Amino acid sequence: MAENLLEVRDLTITPAGAEAPVLHDVSLSLAPGERVGLIGESGSGKSLTAQSVMGLLPEELRAQGTVSLHGFAGNVLEAKEKTLAKMRSDLVSMVFQEPMSALNPLMRIGDQIAEVLRIHGEVARGDIPGRVLDLLTSVHMPDPDSARYAYPHQMSGGQRQRAMLAIALANSPRLLICDEPTTALDVTVQKHMLDLIAERVAAVQAGLLFITHDLAVVAGVCDRVIVMYAGRIVETGSVHQIFTDPQHEYTRGLLASSDLEATDAHGKLFTLKTALSYAGPVDGAGSGEMPGHTNEAEPVNEAEPVKADSTAAGGPADVRDPASASARETGAADESAPLIDVSGVSKHFRSRGLLRRRSPVRALDDISFSVTSGQRLGIVGESGSGKSTLLTILSGLDRPTSGRVRVGDIRVESASAPALRSLREDLQIVFQDPFASLDPRMRVEDIVSEPLTARGMAREERLARVEEMLLAVDLDTKAMRRYPHQFSGGQRQRISIARALVTRPQILVADEPVSALDVSVRSQVLNLLTDLVDDYALTLLFVSHDLGVVKHLCSDVIVMKDGHIVESGATEDIYANPREDYTRKLIAATPSLAGALASIT
Amino acid sequence: MSENPSTTSAGETSMDRRRRTKLRLNASMVIGAVLIFVIVALALVSFVWTPYDPSVVDPVARLQAASPEHLFGTDKFGRDTLTWIMYGARITLMVGIVAVGIAVLIGTPIGIIAAVFAQYPWGVWLSAVIMRANDILLAFPALLLAIVFAAVYQPGTGPAMVAVGIAAIPGFARVARSGTMQVLGSEYVRAAKASNRSAPAIAIVHVLPNIAGMVIVQASVAFAISVLAEAGLSFLGLGTQAPVPSWGRMLQESQQFLSTQPELALWPGLFIALAVLGFNLLGDGLRDRFDPKMEARGNG
Secondary structure, eight states: OOOOSEEEEEEEEEETTOSSOSEEEEEEEEOTTOEEEEEOOTTSSHHHHHHHHHTOOOTTEEEEEEEEETTOOSOGGGOOHHHHHHHHHHTEEEEOSOHHHHSOTTSOHHHHHHHHHHHHTOSOGGGHHHHHHHHHHHTTOSSHHHHTTOOGGGSOHHHHHHHHHHHHHTTOOSEEEEESTTTTSOHHHHHHHHHHHHHHHHHTTOEEEEEESOHHHHTTTOSEEEEEETTEEEEEEEHHHHHHSOOSHHHHHHHHHHOTTOBOTTSOBOOHHHHHHTOOTTOHHHHHHSTTSSOSSHHHHHHHHHHHHHHHHTOSOOOOOTTTTOOOSSOTTSTTSOSEEEEEEEEEEOOOOSSSOOOOEEEEEEEEEEEOTTOEEEEEOOTTSSHHHHHHHHTTSSOOSEEEEEETTEEGGGOOHHHHHHHHHHEEEEOSOTTTSSOTTSOHHHHHTHHHHHHTOOHHHHHHHHHHHHHHTTOOGGGGGSOGGGSOHHHHHHHHHHHHHTTOOSEEEEESTTTTSOHHHHHHHHHHHHHHHHHTTOEEEEEESOHHHHHHHOSEEEEEETTEEEEEEEHHHHHHSOOSHHHHHHHHHSOOHHHHHHHHO | OOSOGGGGSOHHHHHHHHHHHHHTOOHHHHHHHHHHHHHHHHHHHHHHOOSSOTTOOOGGGTTOOSOSSSTTOBOTTOOBHHHHHHHHHHHHHHHHHHHHHHHHHHHHHHHHHHHHHTTSGGGHHHHHHHHHHHHHHHTSOHHHHHHHHHHHSOSSHHHHHHHHHHHHHHHHHHHHHHHHHHHHTSHHHHHHHHTTOOHHHHIIIIIHHHHHHHHHHHHHHHHHHHHHHHHHHHHTTSSSOTTSOOHHHHHHHHGGGTTTOTHHHHHHHHHHHHHHHHHHHHHHHHHHHHOHHHHHHTOO
16 A cells, blocks of 8 residues: 555544544545545534544544544644644645635735745745735636735635635645535535636645535545545545445435435435435436436436426416516406516615725616516525525515515505515515524524514414424424524424414515535425425525526526526526526536536546 | 524534533633632521621620631621621622612613614614713713712712612623624524514514623623722722621721731631632633633634
8 A cells, every 4th residue: 555645544533521422433545646525414523534634623522543644743633733733834734614714804815825835934035925926826816916915805705715725725735625615605606616626736736635515516526535424434435436336325315315406206306315215226216316327318307297397386487577567556366466576676785985985786786577476486696696685675674775576465665564564474584594593592482483473372372383383394393392502404494494484474485595504404405395385385485596406496587696687587498598698607507416427427 | 695604514513512611611610609609608697697796896805816716806896707707798799789780780771772773774873872871981980980979878888889880881781782783683683573573572582582691791790890899989988887797898997907917807808809709700601601702712
């Protein structure tokens, strides 16, 4: 065996005071220049593994085993902080998930890169500015010269992550660890970032340990994949082998639930559970979830009839031209009149600058569309496109600068307080982050019944409704007395959905409800949403940056960019023949298993 | 941008964090709690039993050093120092409770209201007026306020408590305001608004429980300050009046015997120091538990 760059042997990590280890006998190795993906859901121990390699484990955790790095004498786990600091400067560096919190907000980007070079001390002082410029150029920073003088908050998320990468690569480390480096980024940026990481790592011939929960992401970047589950490594293999011939049940489940284009016999997305029952290689649906058995194009077609079905259920579901929907009179009872009518809505924010001349930010600019009852409308766009602002205005949490919004027979933009109250009886929201949208100090029963409490319903009746709703979202009624922190992300999002539906609204507005969830949980929540939308005959407005999710769930789609509607129409049409470049770009950038597989074969 | 990027990692990390902060139920908090327990116990026992009657004067036994009969010695009238320390603990705790009570009950609502008003276009100036008035109060030293009170009314425990309490209001208002603004910006408050909750309901149901931790920390620090303030005021003769036992006055009376009987100054001084230390340590410990910034530190 040739000298490995990284060698982890029997790494076991136990929290102080706990019996059971959170990481069991993890062993892995990485050859010089090799690129390895470490995959698993949150809590699987992938980040702990990475932290042990960096010598960054929190003190409360006891680690056993050995971590050795080529060029570092001894066991990283037992090394002194001083030698570790040297190691981090010479051998290993890391790119974190959230570039905004990993960069110092009070230091210019150029200075932060220079600092790393200075501490390392291999570049002569006079050469540092030149080297900083080289590094920024090498990560394809737009306008690298002036980027040196920018503060982190003046940059976009993608630019910040580029700067992070420049810092991480400044001293040509032998090993680069990336911990979910693209999770906080837009899809369009994600693709570039992944390509860039692969390119730079190859250029400096460093090893790469790439941590993610999303299988679709690793294919283009890594040679080999390590799958972790519940603190153990369950499977190791080449990307191709993992994608086409996964051995472990969990890997199969992960693969199946990552694939938003494959559905099981009931038209549902695969979850970890159902994937196990469809794992047989002869099963027709099974081959859909695992492309490569036959050919790559097939799974898309297989999902088609199911989609067409759901579109039919949505009725005459086309996004109408607002001019034709001029009927703004009160009368939502009329089946043909749209339920939601938005015309010419603009929202401008005045940025408060003390010295800078302030020009209003146009978050929304002349937006018009309408939604009929029972329609499922997806709103797609990257961050900053105004999709969340649009939701806030629709739900009456904010008022538009100009334009008209009608929901049912309520004119939202000029609604009085009582009218807003009755609007909220009919329109409920599921928020993006299930960790932030539930009050940590309230019991689940109080959280879910909050809309009913606001209505003044008696406690008994409230609790009965809550119980019913929790069952509808597949949660145990025992959950009622617990607090949010006792639940996982997926369960919390169910609680959030239960709260939204407890008033029996007609319209459900979901703001990126699955973007903060693990891939394996995502499909469960999406299936649940689909069921509930059917059962409760809901009109759904679904905001997402992930086209795959929208494609599965929505009959129609609006593509937004910089506060404008770029394109709108039936989901199928938009996917089959996007008219606009931007839409095409979005579709191309969305990571999909089929695409990932195509790229490696 | 998402408000809380680190939270995407997992539910169990927040549980880990909870457990870890529990582990940090550290030395400072335990020591603080023990000290406070001792003082509370002294005060409680004094209602049932004390070695001697605090008002009984015994000229024969005056200015004695520590002995089996008088564990802490006696003062110039032959009164038992331990008995006086025990009685003094009552006053100390009462002043702390009343003063902090005044400050919490007035300061916290002011802060919450100021933060809630600041959300509305019509309330921004009102919020600013409230907070600036608060700042003016903050510029007023507690001691000066107490002297004014003592001059206008009579010097005594009551006015001293109120003065110390009023002086502590701005601290609570500020803590409550910043905490409330944080909570009001959270997604769960947006969710509550979308659920038709009124502003007062949100303030009570969501804001109060979530800022309680910060207010408790502030209260424990304010308690320490008011113990010190009461002792200082009594020392100056502006606080508790004779013949009610008070640590501050004991300290003052011990002055004339400082060279001959330093023990007399030692005991009240020591207990004042222990009480202040106890509440400060407890405050530090509680801050570790409640301060979100400290919590985020251990996040993996």
